[in-house]
Amino acid sequence: MISMLTLSLTFMVLAIIPCIYRIIKGPTIPDRVIALDAMTTVIVVMLGIYSFDQSSVFFMDVALVLSIIAFVGTVTIAKYLDEGVVL
Amino acid sequence: MNLIDISLEILSNTFLVLGLIFVFLGMLGLVRLPDVYNRLHTTTKIGTLGAFGVMMSILLKVGFSPIGVKAITVGLFLLLTSPIAAHMIGRAAYRHGVCLCKESVIDEYEKACALNNKE
Numbered sequence: 001m002i003s004m005l006t007l008s009l010t011f012m013v014l015a016i017i018p019c020i021y022r023i024i025k026g027p028t029i030p031d032r033v034i035a036l037d038a039m040t041t042v043i044v045v046m047l048g049i050y051s052f053d054q055s056s057v058f059f060m061d062v063a064l065v066l067s068i069i070a071f072v073g074t075v076t077i078a079k080y081l082d083e084g085v086v087l
Numbered sequence: 088m089n090l091i092d093i094s095l096e097i098l099s100n101t102f103l104v105l106g107l108i109f110v111f112l113g114m115l116g117l118v119r120l121p122d123v124y125n126r127l128h129t130t131t132k133i134g135t136l137g138a139f140g141v142m143m144s145i146l147l148k149v150g151f152s153p154i155g156v157k158a159i160t161v162g163l164f165l166l167l168t169s170p171i172a173a174h175m176i177g178r179a180a181y182r183h184g185v186c187l188c189k190e191s192v193i194d195e196y197e198k199a200c201a202l203n204n205k206e
Contacts, residue, residue, distance in 0.1 A: 031126065033176055037172060038113065045138050
């Protein structure tokens with residue numbers, strides 16, 4: 001009997017494949033940024049499920065930090081595309 | 088196993104399946120849709136509903152232990168910041184000069200920009 005969490009972890013790993021396809025193929029820069037953001041969100045969800053699976057609280061810290069870094073990175077690239085400067 | 092445990096288990100699995108469905112739909116849209124803005128609209132659903140559903144499911148499974156509190160913190164953070172990031176990258180894509188797909192029927196931001204430049 002496969003448990004629900006193993007099934008969802010497998011599903012999340014399979015969900016990274018379209019993101020990598022879009023990062024490689026994407027015609028414009030915002031396409032790649034969107035795909036990277038989606039991939040980071042999927043990895044955050046994976047870390048959350050894995051943290052519950054291992055009953056270890058440290059993976060959830062990693063998920064929180066990774067989501068903060070993804071937000072800051074996306075806003076930085078958006079500002080760079082918009083105005084041409086970062087700061 | 089009493090009634091409350093069973094109902095919490097069912098509710099938690101329902102949230103998990105809901106989150107996984109939204110992640111699946113987001114990935115489908117990321118591959119299939121024709122335009123940057125359409126893809127942006129679809130992938131934001133992963134950040135808000137998909138991640139929040141899975142984190143809510145973990146909270147319902149473990150209760151208010153450290154794992155559960157951190158899970159709901161991550162879920163609320165993603166729920167707040169994912170639309171902001173999507174809005175910024177969409178506006179940057181428009182100003183950077185990414186065209187809309189040819190099936191688009193209306194472009195209101197162009198009119199707004201023209202009105203803003205005229206004043």
